[in-house]
Amino acid sequence: MQIIHSVQEMIEQARRWRNERRSVALVPTMGFLHEGHLSLARLAREEAGVVVMSIFVNPAQFGPHEDFASYPRDWERDLRLAENCGVDCLFAPCAAEMYPEGYGTFVEVGELGKYLCGASRPGHFRGVATVVCKLFNIVQPKIAVFGQKDGQQAAILQKMTEDLNLPVIIRKAPIVREADGLAMSSRNIRLSAEERRQAACLFQALLLGKRLIEAGERD
Ligand code: PAF
Numbered sequence: 001m002q003i004i005h006s007v008q009e010m011i012e013q014a015r016r017w018r019n020e021r022r023s024v025a026l027v028p029t030m031g032f033l034h035e036g037h038l039s040l041a042r043l044a045r046e047e048a049g050v051v052v053m054s055i056f057v058n059p060a061q062f063g064p065h066e067d068f069a070s071y072p073r074d075w076e077r078d079l080r081l082a083e084n085c086g087v088d089c090l091f092a093p094c095a096a097e098m099y100p101e102g103y104g105t106f107v108e109v110g111e112l113g114k115y116l117c118g119a120s121r122p123g124h125f126r127g128v129a130t131v132v133c134k135l136f137n138i139v140q141p142k143i144a145v146f147g148q149k150d151g152q153q154a155a156i157l158q159k160m161t162e163d164l165n166l167p168v169i170i171r172k173a174p175i176v177r178e179a180d181g182l183a184m185s186s187r188n189i190r191l192s193a194e195e196r197r198q199a200a201c202l203f204q205a206l207l208l209g210k211r212l213i214e215a216g217e218r219d
Helices: 007-019 035-047 075-084 124-139 148-163 186-190 193-214
Strands: 002-004 024-029 050-055 089-091 143-147 169-173
Touching: 002 007, 007 124, 024 035, 024 124, 035 050, 035 075, 035 143, 035 169, 050 075, 050 124, 075 089, 089 124, 124 143, 124 148, 143 148, 148 169
Parallel strands: 002 089, 024 050, 024 143, 050 089, 143 169
Antiparallel strands: none
Protein backbone atom coordinates (compact mmCIF):
# COMPACT_ATOMS: atom_id res chain seq x y z
CA MET A 1 0.00 0.00 0.00
CA GLN A 2 1.31 3.38 -1.04
CA ILE A 3 1.27 6.15 1.58
CA ILE A 4 1.21 9.76 0.44
CA HIS A 5 1.34 12.78 2.73
CA SER A 6 2.01 15.53 0.20
CA VAL A 7 -0.78 17.12 -1.86
CA GLN A 8 1.57 17.64 -4.82
CA GLU A 9 2.67 14.01 -4.75
CA MET A 10 -0.96 12.88 -4.65
CA ILE A 11 -1.81 15.10 -7.64
CA GLU A 12 1.11 13.62 -9.60
CA GLN A 13 0.18 10.03 -8.71
CA ALA A 14 -3.45 10.69 -9.71
CA ARG A 15 -2.18 12.04 -13.04
CA ARG A 16 -0.18 8.86 -13.62
CA TRP A 17 -3.25 6.69 -12.95
CA ARG A 18 -5.27 8.80 -15.39
CA ASN A 19 -2.61 8.43 -18.07
CA GLU A 20 -2.67 4.66 -17.50
CA ARG A 21 -6.50 4.79 -17.85
CA ARG A 22 -6.97 3.33 -14.38
CA SER A 23 -10.23 4.22 -12.64
CA VAL A 24 -9.91 5.56 -9.11
CA ALA A 25 -12.37 5.28 -6.22
CA LEU A 26 -11.92 7.55 -3.22
CA VAL A 27 -13.01 6.77 0.34
CA PRO A 28 -12.68 9.96 2.39
CA THR A 29 -12.33 9.34 6.15
CA MET A 30 -11.09 11.01 9.30
CA GLY A 31 -9.36 7.80 10.37
CA PHE A 32 -9.81 5.73 13.55
CA LEU A 33 -11.16 3.15 11.14
CA HIS A 34 -13.90 0.68 11.96
CA GLU A 35 -15.92 -1.89 10.04
CA GLY A 36 -18.11 0.89 8.58
CA HIS A 37 -15.11 2.51 6.86
CA LEU A 38 -13.85 -0.88 5.71
CA SER A 39 -17.22 -1.64 4.11
CA LEU A 40 -16.85 1.61 2.10
CA ALA A 41 -13.38 0.50 0.97
CA ARG A 42 -14.72 -2.92 -0.08
CA LEU A 43 -17.46 -1.27 -2.13
CA ALA A 44 -14.83 0.99 -3.72
CA ARG A 45 -12.73 -2.11 -4.49
CA GLU A 46 -15.65 -3.62 -6.45
CA GLU A 47 -16.06 -0.49 -8.54
CA ALA A 48 -12.58 0.73 -9.47
CA GLY A 49 -9.06 -0.41 -10.30
CA VAL A 50 -7.43 1.80 -7.67
CA VAL A 51 -8.78 2.45 -4.17
CA VAL A 52 -7.55 5.60 -2.43
CA MET A 53 -8.51 6.17 1.19
CA SER A 54 -7.90 9.59 2.67
CA ILE A 55 -7.31 10.03 6.37
CA PHE A 56 -7.55 13.64 7.44
CA VAL A 57 -9.11 15.03 10.60
CA ASN A 58 -10.40 18.16 8.95
CA PRO A 59 -10.16 21.19 11.27
CA ALA A 60 -12.52 23.20 9.03
CA GLN A 61 -15.52 21.05 9.97
CA PHE A 62 -15.13 21.40 13.74
CA GLY A 63 -16.57 24.37 15.63
CA PRO A 64 -14.39 26.22 18.17
CA HIS A 65 -15.85 24.26 21.11
CA GLU A 66 -16.02 20.88 19.40
CA ASP A 67 -13.79 17.84 19.72
CA PHE A 68 -11.08 18.45 17.10
CA ALA A 69 -8.22 18.02 19.59
CA SER A 70 -9.70 14.94 21.23
CA TYR A 71 -11.05 13.29 18.06
CA PRO A 72 -9.80 9.68 18.27
CA ARG A 73 -6.69 8.91 16.22
CA ASP A 74 -4.63 5.71 15.79
CA TRP A 75 -2.36 5.90 12.77
CA GLU A 76 -0.64 2.50 13.17
CA ARG A 77 -3.92 0.64 13.53
CA ASP A 78 -5.46 2.55 10.60
CA LEU A 79 -2.50 1.58 8.40
CA ARG A 80 -2.94 -2.09 9.24
CA LEU A 81 -6.71 -2.11 8.70
CA ALA A 82 -6.54 -0.17 5.42
CA GLU A 83 -3.83 -2.42 4.03
CA ASN A 84 -5.66 -5.61 5.08
CA CYS A 85 -8.83 -4.56 3.34
CA GLY A 86 -7.15 -3.88 0.02
CA VAL A 87 -6.68 -0.10 -0.04
CA ASP A 88 -4.01 0.71 -2.67
CA CYS A 89 -3.11 4.19 -1.52
CA LEU A 90 -3.55 6.04 1.74
CA PHE A 91 -3.57 9.81 1.37
CA ALA A 92 -2.91 11.42 4.74
CA PRO A 93 -2.01 15.09 4.41
CA CYS A 94 -1.36 17.35 7.39
CA ALA A 95 -3.49 20.44 8.02
CA ALA A 96 -0.80 22.78 6.66
CA GLU A 97 -0.82 20.86 3.37
CA MET A 98 -4.59 21.20 2.99
CA TYR A 99 -4.96 24.69 4.44
CA PRO A 100 -1.66 26.52 3.98
CA GLU A 101 -1.06 29.93 5.51
CA GLY A 102 -3.47 32.44 3.94
CA TYR A 103 -5.99 29.81 2.81
CA GLY A 104 -9.31 31.55 2.12
CA THR A 105 -11.69 29.68 -0.17
CA PHE A 106 -14.68 27.70 1.10
CA VAL A 107 -17.66 25.87 -0.37
CA GLU A 108 -20.95 27.24 1.00
CA VAL A 109 -23.75 24.70 1.15
CA GLY A 110 -27.32 25.88 0.68
CA GLU A 111 -30.65 24.89 2.16
CA LEU A 112 -29.70 21.27 2.90
CA GLY A 113 -27.10 22.43 5.40
CA LYS A 114 -29.54 24.40 7.53
CA TYR A 115 -31.32 21.56 9.30
CA LEU A 116 -30.54 18.61 11.59
CA CYS A 117 -26.79 18.52 12.20
CA GLY A 118 -26.38 21.80 10.30
CA ALA A 119 -28.64 23.59 12.81
CA SER A 120 -26.59 22.53 15.84
CA ARG A 121 -23.15 22.69 14.17
CA PRO A 122 -22.90 26.00 12.27
CA GLY A 123 -20.18 25.85 9.63
CA HIS A 124 -19.80 22.07 9.87
CA PHE A 125 -21.08 21.23 6.39
CA ARG A 126 -19.20 24.18 4.86
CA GLY A 127 -16.02 22.56 6.23
CA VAL A 128 -17.04 19.09 5.01
CA ALA A 129 -17.95 20.34 1.52
CA THR A 130 -14.71 22.33 1.28
CA VAL A 131 -12.43 19.45 2.20
CA VAL A 132 -14.29 16.93 0.02
CA CYS A 133 -14.19 19.32 -2.94
CA LYS A 134 -10.43 19.71 -2.40
CA LEU A 135 -9.99 15.92 -2.12
CA PHE A 136 -11.91 15.44 -5.38
CA ASN A 137 -9.64 17.97 -7.11
CA ILE A 138 -6.48 16.39 -5.74
CA VAL A 139 -7.34 12.70 -6.25
CA GLN A 140 -9.62 13.11 -9.31
CA PRO A 141 -11.64 9.97 -8.54
CA LYS A 142 -14.28 8.51 -10.81
CA ILE A 143 -16.24 7.34 -7.75
CA ALA A 144 -16.38 8.49 -4.14
CA VAL A 145 -17.98 6.39 -1.42
CA PHE A 146 -19.75 7.77 1.66
CA GLY A 147 -21.71 6.05 4.41
CA GLN A 148 -25.46 6.44 4.83
CA LYS A 149 -24.80 6.81 8.55
CA ASP A 150 -24.10 10.46 7.80
CA GLY A 151 -27.18 10.77 5.61
CA GLN A 152 -27.31 14.56 5.58
CA GLN A 153 -23.62 14.75 4.71
CA ALA A 154 -24.08 12.29 1.82
CA ALA A 155 -27.04 14.32 0.48
CA ILE A 156 -25.09 17.60 0.73
CA LEU A 157 -22.06 16.11 -1.02
CA GLN A 158 -24.25 14.69 -3.78
CA LYS A 159 -25.78 18.16 -4.27
CA MET A 160 -22.35 19.84 -4.21
CA THR A 161 -21.11 17.42 -6.87
CA GLU A 162 -24.12 18.21 -9.09
CA ASP A 163 -24.08 21.97 -8.46
CA LEU A 164 -20.34 22.32 -9.13
CA ASN A 165 -20.40 19.86 -12.07
CA LEU A 166 -17.72 17.73 -10.48
CA PRO A 167 -17.20 14.60 -12.60
CA VAL A 168 -17.47 12.22 -9.64
CA ILE A 169 -20.09 9.52 -9.05
CA ILE A 170 -21.24 9.46 -5.43
CA ARG A 171 -21.93 6.02 -3.98
CA LYS A 172 -23.76 5.70 -0.65
CA ALA A 173 -23.05 2.57 1.35
CA PRO A 174 -25.38 1.02 3.96
CA ILE A 175 -24.90 1.66 7.67
CA VAL A 176 -22.84 -0.96 9.52
CA ARG A 177 -24.10 -1.56 13.05
CA GLU A 178 -22.83 -3.04 16.32
CA ALA A 179 -24.58 -6.20 17.55
CA ASP A 180 -27.08 -4.11 19.57
CA GLY A 181 -27.93 -1.91 16.57
CA LEU A 182 -25.82 1.18 17.30
CA ALA A 183 -24.37 2.57 14.08
CA MET A 184 -20.58 2.17 14.06
CA SER A 185 -18.79 5.48 14.51
CA SER A 186 -15.26 6.48 15.49
CA ARG A 187 -16.72 8.68 18.21
CA ASN A 188 -18.56 5.77 19.92
CA ILE A 189 -15.35 5.04 21.82
CA ARG A 190 -15.84 8.28 23.72
CA LEU A 191 -19.26 7.30 25.14
CA SER A 192 -19.43 6.38 28.83
CA ALA A 193 -20.94 2.97 29.64
CA GLU A 194 -24.26 4.66 30.41
CA GLU A 195 -24.21 6.78 27.21
CA ARG A 196 -23.30 3.71 25.20
CA ARG A 197 -26.32 1.88 26.65
CA GLN A 198 -28.60 4.84 25.93
CA ALA A 199 -27.26 5.26 22.37
CA ALA A 200 -28.39 1.76 21.41
CA CYS A 201 -31.96 2.77 22.33
CA LEU A 202 -32.10 5.08 19.30
CA PHE A 203 -32.05 2.26 16.78
CA GLN A 204 -34.24 0.04 18.95
CA ALA A 205 -36.85 2.84 19.18
CA LEU A 206 -36.74 3.39 15.41
CA LEU A 207 -37.24 -0.34 14.83
CA LEU A 208 -40.14 -0.41 17.27
CA GLY A 209 -41.73 2.60 15.50
CA LYS A 210 -41.31 0.85 12.15
CA ARG A 211 -42.93 -2.34 13.46
CA LEU A 212 -45.85 -0.39 14.93
CA ILE A 213 -46.44 1.56 11.70
CA GLU A 214 -46.29 -1.64 9.69
CA ALA A 215 -48.89 -3.11 12.05
CA GLY A 216 -51.23 -0.20 11.30
CA GLU A 217 -50.44 2.35 14.03
CA ARG A 218 -51.20 5.87 12.71
CA ASP A 219 -51.30 7.92 15.91
O1 PAF B 1 -17.53 11.54 7.27
C1 PAF B 1 -16.36 11.93 7.55
O2 PAF B 1 -15.57 11.19 8.12
C2 PAF B 1 -15.93 13.34 7.15
O3 PAF B 1 -16.95 14.25 7.34
C3 PAF B 1 -15.35 13.42 5.74
C4 PAF B 1 -16.38 13.10 4.68
C5 PAF B 1 -14.16 12.46 5.61
C6 PAF B 1 -14.84 14.84 5.47
O4 PAF B 1 -13.87 15.21 6.39
